[in-house]
Amino acid sequence: MAAAARSQVMSLYRTMLRESAKFPSYNYRNYALRRVRDAFKANRNVEDPKAVERLMEEGWQTLALIQRQVSIGKMYEAQKTVVD
Amino acid sequence: MLASGRTVSSRLLRPTAWLPLRLSSERTAASFPQKELIKKHEQDEPRPLYMDFQATTPMDPRVLDAMLPYQVNYYGNPHSRTHAYGWESESAMENARKQVADLIGADPREIIFTSGATESNNMAIKGVARFYKAKKHHVITTQTEHKCVLDSCRILESEGFDVTYLPVQNNGLLDLELLEASIRTDTSLVSVMTVNNEIGVKQPIKEIGQICRSKGVFFHTDAAQAVGKIPISISDWKIDLMSISGHKIYGPKGVGALYVRRRPRVRLEPIQNGGGQERGLRSGTVPTPLAVGLGAACSIAQEEMEYDHQRVSMLATRLVQKVMSEIPDVIMNGDPEQRYPGCINLSFAYVEGESLLMALKDVALSSGSACTSASLEPSYVLRAIGADEDLAHSSIRFGIGRFTTEEEVDYTAEKCIEQVHRLREMSPLWEMSQEGIDLKSINWTQH
Numbered sequence: 001m002a003a004a005a006r007s008q009v010m011s012l013y014r015t016m017l018r019e020s021a022k023f024p025s026y027n028y029r030n031y032a033l034r035r036v037r038d039a040f041k042a043n044r045n046v047e048d049p050k051a052v053e054r055l056m057e058e059g060w061q062t063l064a065l066i067q068r069q070v071s072i073g074k075m076y077e078a079q080k081t082v083v084d
Numbered sequence: 085m086l087a088s089g090r091t092v093s094s095r096l097l098r099p100t101a102w103l104p105l106r107l108s109s110e111r112t113a114a115s116f117p118q119k120e121l122i123k124k125h126e127q128d129e130p131r132p133l134y135m136d137f138q139a140t141t142p143m144d145p146r147v148l149d150a151m152l153p154y155q156v157n158y159y160g161n162p163h164s165r166t167h168a169y170g171w172e173s174e175s176a177m178e179n180a181r182k183q184v185a186d187l188i189g190a191d192p193r194e195i196i197f198t199s200g201a202t203e204s205n206n207m208a209i210k211g212v213a214r215f216y217k218a219k220k221h222h223v224i225t226t227q228t229e230h231k232c233v234l235d236s237c238r239i240l241e242s243e244g245f246d247v248t249y250l251p252v253q254n255n256g257l258l259d260l261e262l263l264e265a266s267i268r269t270d271t272s273l274v275s276v277m278t279v280n281n282e283i284g285v286k287q288p289i290k291e292i293g294q295i296c297r298s299k300g301v302f303f304h305t306d307a308a309q310a311v312g313k314i315p316i317s318i319s320d321w322k323i324d325l326m327s328i329s330g331h332k333i334y335g336p337k338g339v340g341a342l343y344v345r346r347r348p349r350v351r352l353e354p355i356q357n358g359g360g361q362e363r364g365l366r367s368g369t370v371p372t373p374l375a376v377g378l379g380a381a382c383s384i385a386q387e388e389m390e391y392d393h394q395r396v397s398m399l400a401t402r403l404v405q406k407v408m409s410e411i412p413d414v415i416m417n418g419d420p421e422q423r424y425p426g427c428i429n430l431s432f433a434y435v436e437g438e439s440l441l442m443a444l445k446d447v448a449l450s451s452g453s454a455c456t457s458a459s460l461e462p463s464y465v466l467r468a469i470g471a472d473e474d475l476a477h478s479s480i481r482f483g484i485g486r487f488t489t490e491e492e493v494d495y496t497a498e499k500c501i502e503q504v505h506r507l508r509e510m511s512p513l514w515e516m517s518q519e520g521i522d523l524k525s526i527n528w529t530q531h
Contacts, residue, residue: 038391079129
């Protein structure tokens with residue numbers, strides 16, 4: 001179908017934030033949440049459908065990466081930091 | 085593996101193996117944590133905040149993700165020419181080489197993988213000096229270099245070379261005229277680090293490169309703290325050799341790289357001999373997972389450089405302003421303009437550095453560099469910039485990086501202010517200075 005609809009982008013965004021919130025490490029978790037938010041904000045005005053498609057694909061890849069790294073973080077969990 | 089209940093709608097199915105479900109294996113894996121890593125006495129205490137990014141950096145999850153396949157299944161030796169394990173490993177290694185080269189504007193053939201910036205520095209300094217020793221016997225460096233550079237120069241001195249250790253000005257920067265005047269006809273190499281690891285000062289590398297090129301002297305820079313944090317171009321800056329460290333840019337420990345210019349060619353006498361890998365300059369199997377990690381770290385750094393720099397500058401300003409507005413008599417060591425913002429070295433007058441570090445036990449900080457932290461002497465870098473002896477003892481280095489949060493910076497600033505006030509209350513020197521006594525005029529007597 002044509003370039004991703006707004007609803008698909010929002011769905012990806014919400015899913016990425018949900019998965020990022022699962023990082024056991026305080027630093028990684030905050031970085032992921034912040035970076036995802038800032039990346040979507042920076043690209044909010046992209047019009048070209050090919051570019052949007054490419055960014056969405058990157059998003060899905062990053063989502064898979066986040067999931068893998070969350071699992072690893074859970075396997076080798078350490079105690080929380082002082083500000084956590 | 086599909087957990088109960090949730091249906092997977094078709095638009096969510098992707099070939100990238102994203103799983104919109106709870107992995108049953110997740111629960112199993114997490115119920116067998118590596119108990120040995122959590123020591124008994126640490127189990128109830130929260131871990132300190134990490135604010136020591138110059139000592140080392142945590143690995144970016146994206147870097148770990150890139151490395152793991154080569155630790156698990158793609159374990160071939162990249163120099164094996166006869167089978168797929170070797171070919172895929174070599175291809176990954178060459179891809180990583182390109183990623184490192186792209187970050188600094190070099191050609192991939194000019195990148196040599198090493199075990200870290202220390203090895204790169206050793207290779208560059210000893211290698212170049214020894215290769216050209218028939219006609220050239222002089223090497224120039226500065227007094228604020230990393231220990232490995234200074235130590236390599238010391239070894240060269242014992243081999244009969246002349247080494248000039250240039251002093252730096254009070255702001256930590258090298259005097260360019262002094263450098264130009266020190267270059268002799270038999271100088272083979274000038275080595276000046278790009279960003280200092282203790283005070284964060286950024287040397288005028290472009291101008292130094294210009295001077296060295298005009299005099300026909302090779303220019304080496306230890307860019308371990310600078311690569312991936314500030315834009316670097318080896319052609320603009322006329323750099324002939326550059327050391328890169330993996331674990332300073334959110335990559336793995338145990339890997340680094342040396343950039344060796346090919347045009348005009350820089351020749352080195354290799355330190356590590358063997359099978360002729362890495363253009364014969366550094367024999368030994370290239371550790372593919374580590375090289376891939378370094379490459380990934382460099383490529384991520386290139387993309388994130390501006391974002392990270394803006395953020396780190398903002399956090400650094402926040403920290404320094406908070407601390408300096410609440411506490412008097414705090415000095416920032418090093419030039420306030422020509423610096424990398426993420427490395428802040430502050431001296432707190434009338435407070436002993438070690439006791440402040442102990443008091444700030446919730447925050448991981450350091451006073452001076454990790455390699456010199458074992459000795460009781462104040463850092464030689466601080467001495468070189470002319471810091472007062474007592475101020476040199478009272479200095480703390482705050483490191484801010486990609487993963488630092490505003491909360492961490494605020495917590496550090498508050499704790500720091502609180503503890504400095506508390507320690508100063510207890511300090512007789514502080515009392516005396518408050519009463520207006522000039523401490524330098526006191527005649528300390530022995531009892």
